[in-house]
Amino acid sequence: MAGAREVKEVEEVKEVKDQRHRNAPVKTYSDLLVYKQAYRLTLRVSAFSRTMPREEQFELGRQLRRSSRSVGANRRHLIIAAGEVAETKYWLELAADEGFVARTTAESLVREYSKLGFMIHNLWKEWRKL
Numbered sequence: 001m002a003g004a005r006e007v008k009e010v011e012e013v014k015e016v017k018d019q020r021h022r023n024a025p026v027k028t029y030s031d032l033l034v035y036k037q038a039y040r041l042t043l044r045v046s047a048f049s050r051t052m053p054r055e056e057q058f059e060l061g062r063q064l065r066r067s068s069r070s071v072g073a074n075r076r077h078l079i080i081a082a083g084e085v086a087e088t089k090y091w092l093e094l095a096a097d098e099g100f101v102a103r104t105t106a107e108s109l110v111r112e113y114s115k116l117g118f119m120i121h122n123l124w125k126e127w128r129k130l
Contacts, residue, residue, distance in 0.1 A: 004079060029075045034119045037079075041112055045088065052100045060100065064091040066100035071116065078124040085117040
């Protein structure tokens with residue numbers, strides 16, 4: 001499973017670097033790389049939360065899944081989406097600190113959400129110029 005995920009991430013990087021694709025018009029929100037990244041991370045967080053102890057899947061895991069899902073769902077409200085990124089990072093760090101999940105996996109997701117937050121911030125800055 002990890003190998004398939006790495007291949008998909010490499011393909012996404014190639015997609016970003018492909019100049020022809022970057023100059024294509026954005027027709028829907030799902031054409032935005034930031035949306036694709038948010039969606040991919042939501043799926044990873046959902047799977048990650050299922051590794052928590054059963055009682056935490058309904059408490060901490062539910063909060064984690066909710067905030068993660070809200071990032072992509074608030075695609076038209078970038079400030080709210082950025083806040084959801086920060087909240088998701090908080091829940092990930094808390095889950096690791098409380099020993100409910102593997103710290104290395106949580107830290108990897110926190111780094112990915114930090115990148116996503118940066119992407120959202122840059123998109124917001126560009127949209128403000130319009």
